[in-house]
Amino acid sequence: MSKNLKVDQARFQLLLRLGDNALILGHRLSEWSADAPALEEDIALTNVALDLIGHARLWLAAAGQAEGQGRSEDDLAYLRDVRDWRNLHLVELPNGDFARTMVRQFFFDSYHLLLLEGLACGRDTEIAGIAGKVVKEVRYHLRHSSNWVIRLGDGTEESHARMQQALDDCAPCVPELFEADQIYLDLESLSIVPEIHLLKSEWEHQVSGVLAEATLQMPEILSAHTGGRQGLHSEYLGYILAEMQFLQRAYPGASW
Amino acid sequence: MKTESGQWPLWEVFVRSKQGLTHQHIGSLYAADAAMALGNARDLYTRRQEGVSIWVVPSGEITASSPQDQGPFFEPANDKVYRHPTFYPVPDGVENL
Numbered sequence: 001m002s003k004n005l006k007v008d009q010a011r012f013q014l015l016l017r018l019g020d021n022a023l024i025l026g027h028r029l030s031e032w033s034a035d036a037p038a039l040e041e042d043i044a045l046t047n048v049a050l051d052l053i054g055h056a057r058l059w060l061a062a063a064g065q066a067e068g069q070g071r072s073e074d075d076l077a078y079l080r081d082v083r084d085w086r087n088l089h090l091v092e093l094p095n096g097d098f099a100r101t102m103v104r105q106f107f108f109d110s111y112h113l114l115l116l117e118g119l120a121c122g123r124d125t126e127i128a129g130i131a132g133k134v135v136k137e138v139r140y141h142l143r144h145s146s147n148w149v150i151r152l153g154d155g156t157e158e159s160h161a162r163m164q165q166a167l168d169d170c171a172p173c174v175p176e177l178f179e180a181d182q183i184y185l186d187l188e189s190l191s192i193v194p195e196i197h198l199l200k201s202e203w204e205h206q207v208s209g210v211l212a213e214a215t216l217q218m219p220e221i222l223s224a225h226t227g228g229r230q231g232l233h234s235e236y237l238g239y240i241l242a243e244m245q246f247l248q249r250a251y252p253g254a255s256w
Numbered sequence: 257m258k259t260e261s262g263q264w265p266l267w268e269v270f271v272r273s274k275q276g277l278t279h280q281h282i283g284s285l286y287a288a289d290a291a292m293a294l295g296n297a298r299d300l301y302t303r304r305q306e307g308v309s310i311w312v313v314p315s316g317e318i319t320a321s322s323p324q325d326q327g328p329f330f331e332p333a334n335d336k337v338y339r340h341p342t343f344y345p346v347p348d349g350v351e352n353l
Contacts, residue, residue, distance in 0.1 A: 038264070040285050040296040047299050144295060151288070 007190065010183045011124065012066040013086065014193065016076070017229055019059030020087035023077060024237070025108060026052030027244055028095060037098055044144060048105075051137040058130045078248035082231075082238050089225040090173035092236045099162035102148040103170045109142035110207050111177045111199070118194025127192060146210050153214025160215065167211075168219050175224040177203070183229075266315040267293040269300075271307040279311050287312075 029049035036042035060073035090108055095101045116138055119131035152159040178200040180188065187193045211218055225234065247254060264286040270279035282301050287293035293312040302310065321329055333339065 038286060040287065040300060044296065044299040047303065140298075147291070147295065151292075 006186065008066060008068075010186050011127070011192075012063055013183045013229075014127070014187055015059050015063035015066055016086040019056045019063055019073075019076070020085050021091050021108075021112075022052040022059060023056035024085070024087045024240060025091040025105075026050070026056060027240055028091065028093075029101075029105075031095055032101065045101075048141050048144065051134075051141065055130075055134045055137075058134065062126060062130060074248075078245045082233055082241055084231060085233060085237060085241070086229050086231065087233075087237070088173065088176055088228045089234055090170065090177065092228075092234055092240060093170065093173060094236060096166065096169065097162060099152055099159070099166040100169055102145055102152065103163065103166035105141070106145040106149045106210070107170055107174060107177075107207070109138060109145050110203055110210075113138045113142050114199050114202050114206075115194065118199065119192070122193060123191040149210055149216070150214045153211070153216040163214065163216055167216060171219045171221050172223055172225050175221060176226045176228060179226060179229070181229060264288050264292075267297075267312045268315050268318060269293075269297045270311040270313070271297075271301055272309040273307055275308060279309065282306075284315060 026049045029045050029052065032042065032045045033049070034042065036045055056077070057073050060076045064071040064073060064076055088108075090104060093100070093104055095104075113135065116131045116135040120128050120135055122128050122131075149163065153163045154160070178196055180196040184193060184196065188195055208218065227233075265288075266284055267287055267290075268284050269282050271282045272279045285293065285296050285300055287296050290312060294310060297310045297312055301307070
């Protein structure tokens with residue numbers, strides 16, 4: 001395989017990973033629409049969901065171009081089966097209660113922001129361009145989720161207990177964030193993606209700071225869910241895709 | 257923080273649409289404290305590029321005139337049209353008056 005072809009394929013995989021994380025988490029957050037604890041928060045969560053779905057469109061459109069097979073962002077979003085999705089386990093976790101949703105969001109936002117900041121100063125101009133465009137929104141996402149983590153962690157007895165439970169629920173999905181497969185390492189050696197060990201240490205530093213302020217304990221991680229980037233997912237993703245892709249599957253090519 | 261009814265306190269939101277203009281009252285919202293009120297105001301009222309600055313004020317801190325004040329407060333002005341600057345000829349070429 002020529003070097004360029006290998007880089008093209010690695011870029012395609014990276015773009016899919018970025019797009020799939022944004023789309024699946026955006027879909028999850030959209031499930032709160034009309035169901036959040038307060039009207040104001042309902043709109044805040046829907047804003048974040050819409051931001052992420054907007055990011056997914058940019059990444060998946062770029063992925064389609066990188067692949068060079070003529071697939072559009074819609075083809076990639078609506079016509080791929082579960083084994084072809086490249087998102088993390090964290091983003092497919094069910095919403096649970098509001099505490100779970102916020103811990104999931106806080107873990108992801110912290111990772112997402114560091115990753116995008118790294119991509120924005122990376123060597124690939126197209127990827128750096130998209131990352132630079134979306135990073136401002138993600139800075140607000142992190143602010144929103146960190147505020148809730150602190151507020152609820154350092155809140156009432158019940159909110160604290162629910163947050164601690166939510167940390168236990170989400171922690172097994174954390175190691176996957178910082179797994180680097182050969183694709184990632186190839187892109188790292190080209191300075192397209194940030195160095196994984198820096199990403200990890202910075203994430204741990206920032207997250208532990210917020211959790212300390214929230215009077216919460218990061219649980220010990222005894223088992224890890226992994227393999228999302230290789231297409232190995234939890235049962236939850238199938239249900240998400242069934243709902244998200246139903247219309248295009250039932251009425252192929254439908255548009256409005 | 258919650259009020260006795262179990263609801264978060266009410267806040268009034270003022271947004272300045274661009275530099276140089278004044279903040280205008282744009283609506284109200286519920287929030288537990290001032291920081292949350294600012295965040296909620298950002299999400300509720302500035303989603304479509306409406307603002308460059310937000311103020312939030314606890315609704316309870318606003319002192320308002322009451323409907324009973326209508327007579328003594330506002331009616332005396334009704335027959336004093338000379339207070340409007342409509343009796344002066346406007347010189348040609350004045351754009352902002």
